[in-house]
Amino acid sequence: MRAEISQSISKxxxxxxxxxxxxxxxxxxxxxxxxxxAGNADISLHRPSLQRDSSPVVEHxxxxxxxxxxDKQIVWVNEQGVDxxxxxxxxxxxxxxxxxxxxxxxPYYFKAQAAFDxxxxxxxxxxxxxxxxxxxxxxTHYQGPISVAIHIQDDESHEEILADLxxxxxxxxxxxxxxxxxLIVDKFDRQFNMWRNVAKFFARSDYIVMLDxxxxxxxxxRKSIRQNPAVMDKLRSGTTALVIPAFEFVEQPDGLDWKxxxxxxxxxxxxxxxxxxxxxxxxxxxxxGSTNYTKWYESDAVYEVTDYNFSYEPYVIYKxxxxxxxxxxxxxxxxNKAACLYEIYLSGIQYEVLxxxxxxxxxxxxxxxxxxxxxxxxxxxxxNFREEVCLRYARMFIEAGDWESPRAENLRLECHKIRAFRTxxxxxx
Ligand SMILES: *[C@@H]1O[C@H](CO)[C@@H](O)[C@H](O)[C@H]1NC(C)=O
Ligand SMILES: *[C@@H]1O[C@H](CO)[C@@H](O)[C@H](O)[C@H]1NC(C)=O
Numbered sequence: 134m135r136a137e138i139s140q141s142i143s144k145x146x147x148x149x150x151x152x153x154x155x156x157x158x159x160x161x162x163x164x165x166x167x168x169x170x171a172g173n174a175d176i177s178l179h180r181p182s183l184q185r186d187s188s189p190v191v192e193h194x195x196x197x198x199x200x201x202x203x204d205k206q207i208v209w210v211n212e213q214g215v216d217x218x219x220x221x222x223x224x225x226x227x228x229x230x231x232x233x234x235x236x237x238x239x240p241y242y243f244k245a246q247a248a249f250d251x252x253x254x255x256x257x258x259x260x261x262x263x264x265x266x267x268x269x270x271x272x273t274h275y276q277g278p279i280s281v282a283i284h285i286q287d288d289e290s291h292e293e294i295l296a297d298l299x300x301x302x303x304x305x306x307x308x309x310x311x312x313x314x315x316l317i318v319d320k321f322d323r324q325f326n327m328w329r330n331v332a333k334f335f336a337r338s339d340y341i342v343m344l345d346x347x348x349x350x351x352x353x354x355r356k357s358i359r360q361n362p363a364v365m366d367k368l369r370s371g372t373t374a375l376v377i378p379a380f381e382f383v384e385q386p387d388g389l390d391w392k393x394x395x396x397x398x399x400x401x402x403x404x405x406x407x408x409x410x411x412x413x414x415x416x417x418x419x420x421x422g423s424t425n426y427t428k429w430y431e432s433d434a435v436y437e438v439t440d441y442n443f444s445y446e447p448y449v450i451y452k453x454x455x456x457x458x459x460x461x462x463x464x465x466x467x468x469n470k471a472a473c474l475y476e477i478y479l480s481g482i483q484y485e486v487l488x489x490x491x492x493x494x495x496x497x498x499x500x501x502x503x504x505x506x507x508x509x510x511x512x513x514x515x516x517n518f519r520e521e522v523c524l525r526y527a528r529m530f531i532e533a534g535d536w537e538s539p540r541a542e543n544l545r546l547e548c549h550k551i552r553a554f555r556t557x558x559x560x561x562x
Contacts, residue, residue: 228334231461232327236319237287240335243302243314249278249338252365254355254450256280257332257341259325262294264346267495269305270391271346272312277355279311280336282328285318313337323507325469326459333453340368342450343473347495348379349391351401354490358450364435367485372540374451374477376438376486378424379413381494388496398489402430413494419444420471424486438484441547443519446470447484448492449477456482460518465507468515475519479526479547481540523548527558 205221225238249255255278260268272279283298285291302308315331317324333341342354354377358364367373380401382388387409395401395410404410412426423438423445438445457480459473478484527548530541548554 229327229330229461232324233321233464234319236317236321236327238331239316239318240331241313242316243309243312245278245309245311245313247278247310251337251339252359253278253338254340254342254358255336255338256344257329257336258344258346259283259328259332260346262297264497265297265301267346267497268312269301269308271350272307273305274350275355276307276311278313278336278338280313280315280332280341282315282317282331284322284324284328285316286322287318287320291318321464323465324461325465326463326473327461329459329470329473330461333458336453339453340450341453342377342448343470344448344492347497348448348492349394349495351394351396351493352398352490354450354487357487357490364487367435368450368452371452371455372482373485374449374456374482375435376424376447376449376484377490377492378426378429378486379421379448379492379494380410381413381415382410382496383408385496388494391493391495394493398491401491405430410493413492417444420446423447423484429486429488432486432488434488435485436488438486441478441484441543443475443515443547444468444471445478445484446474449474449484451477451482456480462518463511463514465511466504467508467511468518469511472515472518476522476526479522479544481543483543519548520551520553523551523554524557527554528561531561 206218207221207224208216208218210216222237226234226236229236229238256271256275257280258268258271259282261284268281283294285294298314313335315335317328317331329343333343344350358368358375364375368375387393395404401410412421412424414420419442423440423442424447425438425440428436457473457476459469460476463469463472523544526544527536527541530536530538530544535541536545548558
């Protein structure tokens with residue numbers, strides 16, 4: 134079901150993208166008085182309302198939702214050129230219908246001014262207020278397309294967050310140049326997978342890298358991939374997700390200053406040899422172990438992940454279109470990213486590891502208390518989810534006549550480990 138939904142959504146989105154441009158034009162003409170629009174990157178139009186300066190029309194975008202006449206519209210146009218409007222909010226409520234709601238998604242609250250190549254790689258990430266400075270650094274460092282989802286708690290605190298955000302834009306002009314920033318305004322915290330989907334949905338290039346903002350990009354993977362036709366073909370095919378191996382300093386204080394981080398593989402290997410740096414989360418081998426670090430140390434070419442584990446949660450670059458979305462029922466800590474990557478894997482996408490590129494986690498301190506409860510909850514959810522995804526995709530492969538195809542191989546091998554699946558599949562095939 135969800136796979137079908139995702140498919141039809143991505144089809145619909147192709148269509149809407151074209152229509153949306155037309156709609157914006159029509160709509161802008163009709164509503165020149167509208168205070169913000171999807172295509173606008175001018176910070177001055179978005180001043181948070183708490184900054185009371187005397188300049189005219191600075192309506193607060195979040196407050197605009199109350200003004201239904203100003204609600205943006207999606208326009209559906211049929212072959213005969215007949216159009217039909219639909220409120221954008223209604224459309225988006227369907228797009229993110231598995232998440233908790235109601236939720237107000239404001240796409241392109243800030244829109245990047247730089248022109249991007251469609252074949253570029255967009256960093257899709259989510260950022261909380263305490264990580265704003267880290268985002269700014271990432272932008273300065275990457276200088277490529279970035280699509281960011283920011284959650285804004287729907288209470289008094291939103292003015293402070295927005296003020297911080299505007300300050301961030303003022304302090305770093307590159308933000309305006311490279312970042313598409315989307316807001317999610319609701320009462321629900323830590324809907325990580327929904328936020329990830331927002332960042333992916335509104336990314337404007339064909340490929341995205343699903344990245345945690347805390348990671349420092351040590352090498353120019355964007356360049357190394359785009360200059361390598363064979364690797365680009367893998368991305369284009371939509372059947373490969375490229376893994377960028379992630380590392381972490383053994384002593385947390387060593388990971389505080391990115392300026393001291395290695396920028397090439399030989400330097401990194403030196404630190405590995407000195408036992409100063411290791412795979413990310415070495416205490417939780419399942420998370421990144423499938424990358425096979427010992428193999429990576431010796432590799433000079435892209436290689437395939439052969440020992441996939443359902444807890445595997447690497448940072449990957451993959452094609453936006455045709456790849457599964459992150460299941461939005463995972464809320465809070467634990468299993469959320471693994472669930473994304475599980476569905477991507479079962480859909481027939483292969484993980485292949487980049488031999489020369491890597492990321493390093495930048496140390497920061499966070500409270501652990503909330504996490505334990507959420508982890509227990511999500512562990513249970515993930516057990517059920519795997520069974521469900523296996524059945525859903527098995528059925529899809531069978532009905533499409535692809536059950537014996539290489540595309541279904543990941544599923545056949547991985548799902549076979551689930552006893553309930555083995556029983557159920559007998560009645561299907
Ligand atoms: C991978 O997953 C299996 C369960 O399928 C588990 O028993 C095993 O320990 C995991 N391997 C690693 C390297 O974590
Ligand atoms: C990791 O790679 C090494 C070297 O290529 C290989 O010998 C080993 O079997 C691999 N480990 C796993 C778990 O696949």
